[in-house]
Amino acid sequence: MSSDERGYRSLFVPPSAQDHIQGVLSATVVLVMYGDYQNSQSADVYRLIKVIQQQLRVSFGENYLCFIFRHFPQIQIHSHAQRAAEAAQAAAAQGQFWQMHDILLTYQELGNGYLVEYANNLGLDISQFLQDISKQVHIERINQDIESGIQSRVTAAPALFINGIRYSDRWNLEQLMAAIVTSSH
Template sequence: MATPLQVEARLRAPVTAQDHVRGPQDAPVTLVEYGDFQCRFCAEAHRNLTDVLDQRAETVRLIFRHFPVVNVHPYAEQAAVVAEAAARRGRFWPLHDWLFEHQDQLDAVHLSLGVEQLGLPVGEVDDEVSRELHDDRVRRDFVGGIRSGVRAVPALFVNGAPHEGDYDLPTLLSAVDHAAST
């Protein structure tokens, strides 16, 4: 039997041009992920979602939104803000991938090294982070997640409905295929 949270949970923040999108804009299936760069479960989901995008390239678009759980992951919010600074330079997805691949290196020093490895201007990014230029974006994503019923990460919505299954590849592919056929 569904709990009241499951019945009422629905993506409340619509996908907009400001979202980080991977995949075709006109894909029949939209996956919205609320994630935390320091969460190991989000890293596992990231690997599987990457495979889903590869295997269903014309069917799926992925939207990533920030949901840093700072009481558990002390570096997650800083990583999200740095990702937004990278996004300002058209490099969100490369930094997104770097962050998940280097979860054990999300302190300020290692974040700067990652920014440098991707060829981004470290001084400019550090300046934007210190001036909190991207904090509102991260907060907006977080609040949108709360409004949509997100309580833990990773949280995934398939065409606006919460994904209640596991995040292993077969389950995700099945969810995408089901959504594409309905």
């Protein structure tokens, strides 16, 4: 592969402590996902990743796989995606990003009433949550994720990068698992 091709398939903004992280950045394999909460394929891919995380934890231990989620709401086709990303960030401000993230991708009901219900179920401070969303407090953070995706030539969600290289195979358990394990050698 030429360096030009590699550049085309590389993650432009490296993983950092600013990201939403499950695991440690020093893991053997770092998997970065650009996702859209209103996109059913993002939800499907995240379900695959959760299964893979469990299997790899059992096989290789806690520090083998680091998973990072970056926002890539496709607002031109998904009217609720941006607001859902803001809800995830508002939950993150209260220490509950992954809990909200899981709910959003599991249920994909993203109207304002649902977002408040999810926040309530997580025991978040609702007035703070609503204030964050209405004032678009977290929009810049979301836009940074989108911009980093665009710099990595992401045009649609979901998009995955395994150790900095774009995953372009089929979205199934066997192939994704194989690509992850292969990248660690």
